[in-house]
Amino acid sequence: MPEGHTIHRIASDHAKLLVGRSVSVSSPQGRFSADAALVDGDVLDRIEAYGKHLFLWWRSGYVGHVHLGLFGRFRVQKLTIGEAEPVPVGAVRMRLSTTSSVIDLAGPTACAIFTASERDAIVDRLGPDPLRSDAQPARAIERISRSGQALGALLLDQSVLCGVGNVYRAEALFVNGLHPSRRGRDTSPDELVTLWGTVVSMLCKGVKDNRIVTVDRRELGVSSNRRLRRGEATYVYHRDLCLRCGTPIQTVKLAGRPCYYCPRCQPS
DNA sequence: CCTCTATGGCGAA
């Protein structure tokens, strides 16, 4: 679920329900109770997405920080007028509720109430976010072009650029015919500019679709409106055979996780 | 019912 596109989508979806309103904040599971009390009933001014981080700007000056990690999920329920709040299902770390909706957060890696300067400290450790209009791609491109690290490792390094996860790194490299083990410094500036562009467009599409679909449907030969199944929506990620040429997909461990690639379409 | 997996990231070695 959560690469950068998920977080940006959540930010805009949740903003429609919460921003400008007084929000009840609680922790049915209990682990977030003390922090929740700091902002319970406060007005939410803004929700900000930065890479895989979500920041909730409260009018009091507190800033909520959420990182979904691998398992975190939000569930949104809309309430009809006068409807009582539903009983939480499972382990709900944080519940945000208004008279018209309830948003439950389960399984996050991080969920805490910070100050603005703590939020800044997190952001300072991040590279440019391709989904943000204030992103400076040159920062990422320069860093990659000086690095002896593999592209597959650099794309997953949130301090180089942020928001890309294990699916998008594999798919973006595939689309550009780049082997994941190619070193950053062995990649031309032109190739890196194009790679950045690929990441931007893939993530943007992910926000729109609210899921990861990197394949061009025309290459699939399926009717254009059928919803793609999981495993149909990528060229190499988690596939046995390359969607384009049928070659068996290989993986190489980079940044501690398997990077899927096609040895034929992405020669070293 | 159970076991396995997952689109992350941290801190201890």
Next chain:
DNA sequence: TCGCCCTAGAGGC
């Protein structure tokens, strides 16, 4: 590099 945290859905029996 490894272990660990956290949850839910899928699939097997």
